[in-house]
Amino acid sequence: MVRESFQEQLNNLRNDILLMGKLVETAIETAVTALKRQDLDLAEKVVMDDEKIDRLELDIERRCLSLLALQQPMARDLRFIGTALKINTDLERMGDYASNIAKVVLSLGEEPLIKPLVDLPRMAELAQKMVRENLAAYVNQDRDMALKAAMHDHDINILYHQVFNELLAFMTRDAANIKQATYLLFIARYLERIGDHATNLSEWIVYMITGERLELNES
Amino acid sequence: MQRMMNSVGNKMETKGLNLYYKNFQALFNVSLPVREHRVTALIGPSGCGKSTFLRTLNRMNDVIEGTRIEGEVLLDGNNIYAPGVDPVALRKKVGMVFQRPNPFPMSIFDNIAYGPRIHGIKNKETLAEIVEKSLQAAALWDEVKDRLHKSALGLSGGQQQRLVLARVLAVEPEVILMDEPASALDPISTAKLEDLIHQLKNNYTIVIVTHNMQQAARISDYTGFFLNGEMIEYDYTNNIFTAPRDKRTEDYITGRFG
């Protein structure tokens, strides 16, 4: 029956969105591990692996569009596919930011860091948590979990401002710090942006579950 | 119904409508507003009572033996089942287009002039005007203006359906009921009819039964979902097709019914 194959395609789509989410979560984790260890090979790997995410994004997008054209989905099916299209883009952008972080790690090279890393890994952990919780909300149709995931963005923003001020102080103190501090600032900014995209995930997952469009991003 | 805005008035409204064919109950406590100058679509599985409901809106069920009705059907606030209401006058106001185009075996002109003549219009020029205006409004004029006195039976299915619509328009109704008007039409004729419905709602109030969910989504402002003689959910069409509240509606429109 047509509807069965449709359902199967929806299931495959769900699985690939989950796969995409896992890849992104790993990319964030690996990029920040590469930073902590100043492991250039690992950073290289994150950059390479981003291509996989990009390819998957195109594939998911193509499948969503053909499902829309061929199946004319309605109601929860429509919300499911619409959500897949939107979070597919968000996840891809998050992957890009992870890759950007890895590129900064490559630029930093092996030069000793001006300060021990504390807040950046914490930001990364929160970002990963947002992805994980959103994926759980996504598979379990769990609205509360999606809202919980979005809450971490607030903490990421606080950490971002903390890091920002701290790095600014380093730069003011000694001009020799400027280059490295700027690199680290980039990383902080990328993590902060990842948090924003992860909040978009929550918004769309809530939409998928209930049809309501919430504004969860802090302005 | 809490989500409903009341900015548009009700042209018609049913209240607690029950309908029985002899001792078979076909409609259960149906309350549904029909907003003025809007298109209301009725959807639901076969046999759920859509046609039955539609026919209550202009008392077409009266002609079916053993039909009994409880509740009210209001047109401009007045119960059309009240004693003293003339069904013929009512059907002039509330016209109907059926699933199969049913042109009369006469010329195109006479098909359109049929209603106005019944209502006493005899003047040739007036009739000619009405015929042209109605055919224009039904987007059929250009295709038939050179063959008005040929038989209507020679028209294509899509043309016949627009002819029937023109025939309804000729008596200047206020409400047009359509029972699956596009089910026998090809995609181009269907698209023409849908465009037409879109234009007609400026001047008329339209209720349409359709099995084509995409069609309901495209052309209607409000949608009512029927199941087993009950009206399960009524809302803005956009809400029904993106985020219905009732699981039964959801299952039906996503094709997971039964």
Ligand SMILES: Nc1ncnc2c1ncn2[C@@H]1O[C@H](COP(=O)(O)OP(=O)(O)OP(=O)(O)O)[C@@H](O)[C@H]1O
């Ligand atoms: N004249 C009649 N006498 C007895 N029962 C009838 C009559 N007309 C319809 N019914 C019954 O009433 C119920 C509703 O029929 P109705 O034609 O209104 O359904 P519908 O929703 O229009 O279906 P479809 O989509 O197939 O046109 C059905 O069970 C049908 O068998």
Ligand SMILES: [Mg+2]
């Ligand atoms: Mg019917």
